[in-house]
Amino acid sequence: MKNSTRFLSFLQSFLSPEKVTQAVKNAGYQDTSRQFSVQWLLSFWTLSAVHRWKSYRSGADLAESTGLKSAQFSRISTKAAEVPYLVFKELFHLLVSQKNRRFRRQLAFPKELLLLDSTTVTVGETRLPWAPYNGQRAGVKLHVALRETEHFPEKVVETIGSLHDGPISEQLVHPDFIMIMDRAYGKLERLDRFKTGSQSYVVRLRDNVYLHEPRSLRRHPSEDSGVIRDISCQLGTPQNRSQERHRVVVFKDDEGREIRVATDLMEVSGEQIAQMCIKLAGKLKSFSVGSSKI
Numbered sequence: 001m002k003n004s005t006r007f008l009s010f011l012q013s014f015l016s017p018e019k020v021t022q023a024v025k026n027a028g029y030q031d032t033s034r035q036f037s038v039q040w041l042l043s044f045w046t047l048s049a050v051h052r053w054k055s056y057r058s059g060a061d062l063a064e065s066t067g068l069k070s071a072q073f074s075r076i077s078t079k080a081a082e083v084p085y086l087v088f089k090e091l092f093h094l095l096v097s098q099k100n101r102r103f104r105r106q107l108a109f110p111k112e113l114l115l116l117d118s119t120t121v122t123v124g125e126t127r128l129p130w131a132p133y134n135g136q137r138a139g140v141k142l143h144v145a146l147r148e149t150e151h152f153p154e155k156v157v158e159t160i161g162s163l164h165d166g167p168i169s170e171q172l173v174h175p176d177f178i179m180i181m182d183r184a185y186g187k188l189e190r191l192d193r194f195k196t197g198s199q200s201y202v203v204r205l206r207d208n209v210y211l212h213e214p215r216s217l218r219r220h221p222s223e224d225s226g227v228i229r230d231i232s233c234q235l236g237t238p239q240n241r242s243q244e245r246h247r248v249v250v251f252k253d254d255e256g257r258e259i260r261v262a263t264d265l266m267e268v269s270g271e272q273i274a275q276m277c278i279k280l281a282g283k284l285k286s287f288s289v290g291s292s293k294i
Contacts, residue, residue, distance in 0.1 A: 011046055014095055023094070027086040036071060036079050038087060043068060044076065056080075089158070096153050110267070111200055113148035113276070114177035116169055116185060120161045133161040145172040148180070166190070175199055178265070180277070186262070188235050188242040195244045195264050202273060205260040210237050211248060226252045227270040235262065249273045 020039045024031050031038050044059065047066050053059035060073035122139040125132065133139030139161025145154045157171050165184040173179055178200040186203045194201045212234040229250040235242040246262040251274035253259050261277055 011043070015042070015091055019094060020091065023087050023090040024083075026090060027084045029082075029084050029087060031083075033079070035069060036075060038083055040068065041076070041079050041083060042088070042091070044071075092156070096156065110265075111176060111178045114154060114172075114174060114179055115146040115148055116144070116165075116172055116179060116181045117146070118143045118165050118168075118184075122161060131160040131162075143168040143172060145174070173199055178202060188240060191235065191246060191262055192242050192244045195246065200264055202261050202263045202265065202277065204277070205235070205248070205262055207260075209235055209260070211235065212237075212241060214248070217247070225271050227274055228252065228258065230270040251277075253278050 017039050020042060021031075024038050029038075044063060047053075047063070047068065048059045051062065051066070053062060056073040056076045060071055060076060064070040118141050120133070120139050120141045122133055122137045125136050125138045128138035128140065131138045131140055141159050141161045141163060143157040143159065143165065145156070146152070147154050154174070154177075155172055157168055159168060166187055169179075169181065169185045169190070173194070175198060179194070179202070181201065181203045183204050183206045186205055186209070188209075191201065191203060193199075211231070214229075214231040214233040217230045217232060227249060229248070231250075232245050232247050234245055235248075247264065247266060248260060248262050249270040250258060250260045251270065253274075259274075259277065261273065263273060265273065
């Protein structure tokens, strides 16, 4: 209970009751319940995530032990359905904007790292008829630019679940960062624009991307290096080929899988790029909830 109380106090230091009340007002919602307010629901959802409660029913049984007022699980479910999502959307963006202090890690990289990834939340098709996703499901997607040093979003864009990740990356890139992106963002035209526009990047390539006219870069790998190739080349076939030459580092990850990444970073070793990708892939995995269902 002590840790839960401390966590709620920490949350309220960023999202005070006054700020929650203002968000409720901005969304046009009348929060008439004194006992089970939006502030109470926010605290309940936060603690349910921290303690990994499995359902409203189990959370209702455990809420009182964390310092929250007890409630029937049906009352919690009803309250959750009543409150417009715009309330929590505004609170989320407010939280992101307040946690925007810039701390740069002292690494051998010229800029801070920014990770791009997305997560999709699906529901029954009748609950979000305006967001058809797959089969009888509807879905919304969060496209997140995550600051590596703070493990906190720099920017978030919300779309329907069926929208492809690639085009949304145009809204998330930032010249002050090195963008770390997976295969969904590796369109060749986009990589060319990154390079000519001085946008630093490390992008994983699809397995079928052809490496045209590879030229080996003079490197001195360490004895325990997992780097297989370190080259510069054009990317793609004659029908679809990059105009610019990109550096490509090929390495094996911790599970022995061969990974190929394209980058504009020339003053960083292949081993550093490989380790950066391996470590940051782990951070993305822990941050993203994947394809969630409600």
